[in-house]
Amino acid sequence: MPERAYLESNFARYRHVDGDIRDRSLMMDLFATFRPDFVIHTAAQPSHDRAAAIPDTDFDVNAVGTFNLLLAAKNYCPESPFCFTSTNKVYGDRPNLLSLQETDTRYDYADGRDGIDETMSVDQCLHSLFGASKAAADIVCQEFGRYFHMPVGVFRGGCLTGPQHAAVELHGYLAYIVHCALAHKPYVIFGYKGKQVRDQIHCDDVASLFYEFYQNPRAGEVYNLGGGRSNSLSILETIEHLRGMGYRLDHSYSDQARAGDHICYITDLSKVRNHYPRWQLRHTVSDMLCELVATFESRQSDS
Numbered sequence: 205m206p207e208r209a210y211l212e213s214n215f216a217r218y219r220h221v222d223g224d225i226r227d228r229s230l231m232m233d234l235f236a237t238f239r240p241d242f243v244i245h246t247a248a249q250p251s252h253d254r255a256a257a258i259p260d261t262d263f264d265v266n267a268v269g270t271f272n273l274l275l276a277a278k279n280y281c282p283e284s285p286f287c288f289t290s291t292n293k294v295y296g297d298r299p300n301l302l303s304l305q306e307t308d309t310r311y312d313y314a315d316g317r318d319g320i321d322e323t324m325s326v327d328q329c330l331h332s333l334f335g336a337s338k339a340a341a342d343i344v345c346q347e348f349g350r351y352f353h354m355p356v357g358v359f360r361g362g363c364l365t366g367p368q369h370a371a372v373e374l375h376g377y378l379a380y381i382v383h384c385a386l387a388h389k390p391y392v393i394f395g396y397k398g399k400q401v402r403d404q405i406h407c408d409d410v411a412s413l414f415y416e417f418y419q420n421p422r423a424g425e426v427y428n429l430g431g432g433r434s435n436s437l438s439i440l441e442t443i444e445h446l447r448g449m450g451y452r453l454d455h456s457y458s459d460q461a462r463a464g465d466h467i468c469y470i471t472d473l474s475k476v477r478n479h480y481p482r483w484q485l486r487h488t489v490s491d492m493l494c495e496l497v498a499t500f501e502s503r504q505s506d507s
């Protein structure tokens with residue numbers, strides 16, 4: 205069942221509005237009408253690679269759209285917790301300056317760090333236009349928190365996924381790789397010998413963290429958000445994991461890494477855990493792979 209129909213039939217108070225966050229007066233009207241007691245802002249032009257082809261749309265949606273929501277919240281519900289899904293692309297290619305060690309299957313941090321924390325600079329590095337528009341939104345969210353004392357939380361996601369993840373070749377790698385393996389579609393690994401590492405977090409774990417924030421919000425606080433080291437995988441390790449589940453991926457290799465692509469990004473969750481000690485990661489990367497496989501198979505049997 206499409207998500208909208210599911211929401212409308214399962215939640216009596218769900219209201220769907222076909223609106224565009226670039227439309228400032230519509231956002232004002234909506235916030236004035238509904239005065240939400242919690243805002244979760246996930247609307248975005250989400251593609252790192254696509255942004256260069258549509259830089260005006262990218263900036264208008266990601267930066268200006270976010271500003272419109274903050275302004276509407278300030279005018280009509282300034283006490284309501286507001287969660288913004290930022291991205292680790294605000295760090296640009298700076299994670300690639302960390303010295304790395306190479307193992308048979310992945311890159312990892314040579315200094316033994318668990319992952320990347322919020323002290324990494326967002327300044328003076330290559331971001332991609334997507335990273336820049338999200339960084340603008342990230343800073344303006346912090347500012348509404350700090351300057352206007354609004355309960356705005358900025359969550360810099362790495363790879364957020366789940367059974368309904370609509371992935372494409374250059375966005376949402378875990379869901380896309382599962383799709384290719386099950387649909388017998390060729391998969392191209394772009395650069396870094398397939399040893400590039402990402403950590404994966406399930407959308408339920410993201411939602412439960414937002415709920416913790418709702419119950420105990422902070423003004424303008426920034427958090428890195430991902431699955432952490434235990435949920436990290438390289439592309440080679442993902443292929444191996446799928447092979448263990450009985451799915452062979454038909455893959456080839458291109459030397460051309462994607463511009464600014466992180467070589468090794470693992471989230472350091474210390475700050476989130478420190479501020480929200482009740483929050484726990486409940487989904488392992490194996491669970492996520494099994495769910496993605498199950499979704500693919502049920503869509504096949506429905507079609």
Ligand SMILES: NC(=O)c1ccc[n+]([C@@H]2O[C@H](COP(=O)([O-])OP(=O)(O)OC[C@H]3O[C@@H](n4cnc5c(N)ncnc54)[C@H](O)[C@@H]3O)[C@@H](O)[C@H]2O)c1
Nearest residue numbers: 223224225226246247248250265289290291361362363364
């Ligand atoms: N999925 C990830 O791995 C990941 C990682 C880091 C950050 N994020 C962030 O999480 C959020 C959700 O990402 P996603 O992966 O679910 O992407 P998605 O493309 O599935 O969701 C984005 C949503 O924004 C909506 N949208 C786009 N332009 C809009 C506009 N002008 N007005 C209103 N709605 C608009 C789209 O309809 C879509 O429902 C985004 O802010 C993204 O930058 C995602």
